[in-house]
Amino acid sequence: MSTLEFEEKSIEEAIEAACRQLKLPREKLEIEIISKGSSGIFGIVGARRAKIRVTTKVPPAGLAAEKSKEVLDEILKHIDLPMVVEAEAREGYSYLNIISNGSGLLIGKRGKTLNALQFLVSKIVSRQTGESVSLLVDTENYRAKREESLSALAHQLGEKVKKTHRSLTTGPMSAQDRRVVHLALKDDHDLRTKSKGEGSLRRVIIYPVRKPKEAAKAEEKAE
C-alpha cells in the first residue's frame, strides 16, 4: 500500500487533490489529518496550509489491475473495433484480456501491436502510481498459443542439436520469448541454453552437453 502526503489551502481541497492524483474515490482512501490549516488573521498573517496523509485502502495488486484496465480502455476507445477488456489480478502481475472480433489487428506481426499496448499501458500506469507494474496484455489467447509454438520450436531445435552435436541459435527474440525457450529446455540435461547478443538482437543459443562417457572417450583419444 502506498502512503502519500498532500498539502492544500483546506482539508477539503487536499482530499480532492488526493482523489485526483490517485484516481480513487474518497471511500477507498484512508485519510489522516496532520494539520488542519488556518487562514490566519485577515488571511494574511499566520496562514497555515492544511496537510493530510493518505493511504490507499485497495491492495496494490487489485489497484494495478484496475488502473491498467482504465488506461487500456482509454487507448482502445480510439480504435474502431468492438472490444471489451477483462482485468484480473494474478500472482505478481495483472492480466488484461481484450475480447474482440478476432481480426488480428490488435496482435500485429509477431505480437508487435499487443506488445506496444502492453509497454505503453505499463509505462503510463507506473508513472501514475509511482510504482512499477507488471502486466500481460492478451487477446484471443495469443500469449498461450505463442508460448506453445515457441516451446515446440525449442524442442525441435533441441533434438537437432542432440543429433548433430552442434550448437544452434534461434532468431532474435524478446526477453519474454527467450524465457519460454530457456524454460522449455531447462529439464533436458543433454542441452544447455544461453542468451547472447545486444538489445533487440538478443537470441538464444542451444548447446549440446557432452555426456561423461563421450567426454572420457574424447580424452582417451587426446592422450
Add this chain to the structure above:
Amino acid sequence: MAVKELAEYLVKSLAEHPEKVELQEREEDDTVLLELTIAPEDIGRIIGKSGYTINAIRTVLQAAASSRRKRARLEVLGQGEAALPEENGEADNEADS
C-alpha cells in the same frame, strides 16, 4: 480525428510537461500525418531507449488508423541532435509494413 486524440492521450500521459504538448495534423490521401512538439526535456522520455517508446506509440497509432483503413505517421519536431534515433525508428517502421 481519433488518431490525433489517441496520440495526444499517449504523449500527455508520458510527458513531464503535458501542457507543452502540441500536435499538428495533416491528412494526405489515406495517411494521417502528425507532427509533435513537446518540451525539450520531454523529448528523450517520449522517444525512449533506442526509440522504443516512440515506436510503441507509432505501432498503436497505426492500429487505430488501420481500424479506419488509414495509415498514420508521427514525427517529433525540433529535436536537433536527437534526430538520429527517431529516423532509425522510421526506417524500422517502414521495413515492417
